[in-house]
Amino acid sequence: MYKVALVDDHTLLSEAIGGLVRQFINFEVVNISVNGKEFINYLENADSDKPDVVLMDVKMPVMGGVETTKYLSKHYPRIKVLALSVEEEESVVMQMIRSGAKGYLLKDTRKSILEQALLEVINYGFYYTNTVERIVSQTENLYEEEVVLKDREIEFIKHACTEMTYKQIAEKMFLSPKTIEGYRESVFQKLGLKNRTGLVIYAIKNNIFTP
Amino acid sequence: MYKVALVDDHTLLSEAIGGLVRQFINFEVVNISVNGKEFINYLENADSDKPDVVLMDVKMPVMGGVETTKYLSKHYPRIKVLALSVEEEESVVMQMIRSGAKGYLLKDTRKSILEQALLEVINYGFYYTNTVERIVSQTENLYEEEVVLKDREIEFIKHACTEMTYKQIAEKMFLSPKTIEGYRESVFQKLGLKNRTGLVIYAIKNNIFTP
């Protein structure tokens, strides 16, 4: 019997998908959690019954999919993570794969694909759809040196996603406008942006800011 | 036997939720469509078997939840629409309610609530959760004269959500920069915005632009 766990903040969906998984032969659902923290908590207190596969949502409150997957890859490498999300954004897909996810399913896939994906992840270690395959190969070859934003820069970006002027942002962060100017410059440079509008779009796409 | 239809572009979810609904006593699923257009198409070709309730997603390609609900309210007033979405945005909730939805469930509600909501919508005509109740009463009392944006303004807004300068937007729209300036002015005035950043956030919140 293969053991499956679900991590998704949308209870109705995880319950419903749990029902689907139970229909598959040789599958059982051992746990449903609403976020990564709750799931890890479950793992530490249950020595047996550890799942073989986790169906993991990406966007969740408290502890998101990326962070949780990183944790699992490190501390429970035998548990396979299969991402299951509505996010089609390439960067999101790549983040999950880089964090150790063995596959990435969109929520518009069919029931039969879900079963196939679960089986393949268990038996072969991974399952890539064509879309994900493409994204991975494209992005991987494109030797993109991963952009690393510093904490202070992230904070600046969040503020930049409001109607405040840079001067007002400086006040709010207790810094000189010129320092903010420096953050702006380095962020623009790192991300290849032309103006603040681009920054806002970037921040939203990458979940730094949620409108 | 109450007849339920599902409209959601995420096949896996609608299949799964369909399974849930089938578990409820006296309920059957008569149709699952991936968008409003497909659903309406189904309705016109099936004289019997018309559903009592439709579980409707909001964000869908081709024909979204708001548009579809408006159409149903007009042409099939006896079919009740129950929105089922991840969108928590107040404006989105209000748009659905105004379009004729009899209730609005978030995808993180429990199975039992779904059953209760379905029953109440069928028997009493509507089902409002506390959250929706609050949003409706707040927004309704707040005699907000609905902002009407013109087509040309919407087009401008979409362009303003890119890294183009206003001059470049003017070129793209075959207009003088000064005309664009006029659009900017009137849009800012109508929406009470301070700068372009605010406009971008507004556009994304209101699905004028999707990043």
Added chain:
DNA sequence: TTAAAAAAGGGGATTTTCCCCCTAAATTAA
């Protein structure tokens, strides 16, 4: 058919943003 509104465009001033180049202190690594 005539008045009113909407659409397109302009002048000119101020503020904000963007860009490049440069310095001092503090922290970190070798």
Added chain:
DNA sequence: TTAATTTAGGGGGAAAATCCCCTTTTTTAA
């Protein structure tokens, strides 16, 4: 403990964005 990096900050200028007030043409409605 020195060298390198990070963090914070500055000068000055050009380009955009913002604001206010005003004109002409086209559409729409009474």
